[in-house]
Amino acid sequence: MAKEHLPRIFDRFYRIPTGNVHDVKGYGLGLSYVKSIAEAHGWKINVKSEEGVGTIFELIIDKATNNENTNR
Numbered sequence: 001m002a003k004e005h006l007p008r009i010f011d012r013f014y015r016i017p018t019g020n021v022h023d024v025k026g027y028g029l030g031l032s033y034v035k036s037i038a039e040a041h042g043w044k045i046n047v048k049s050e051e052g053v054g055t056i057f058e059l060i061i062d063k064a065t066n067n068e069n070t071n072r
Contacts, residue, residue, distance in 0.1 A: 001016060001049045001055055002051050003049070003051070006047060006049060009047065010031050010032055010045075011028075011032060012028065012029060013027060013028040013029065014028045014032075015027075015028040034059075038059060041061075042062065043059060043060060043062070044059075044060040045057065045058065045059050046060070
């Protein structure tokens with residue numbers, strides 16, 4: 001995806017403009033949900049993209065410390 005879209009891809013209802021071609025279904029909610037859930041857990045999400053090559057999403061989950069409940 002083009003770099004100018006990266007700052008907005010986690011916005012609710014944001015979809016990359018495709019002109020008159022509408023072959024991708026969806027409402028632009030999925031990535032906003034992912035970001036909300038990640039932030040609620042204290043996680044981080046990063047995205048790297050090279051137009052015409054591909055996009056990588058990275059979810060960073062910190063390792064639990066000894067004083068955190070790990071038996072969930």
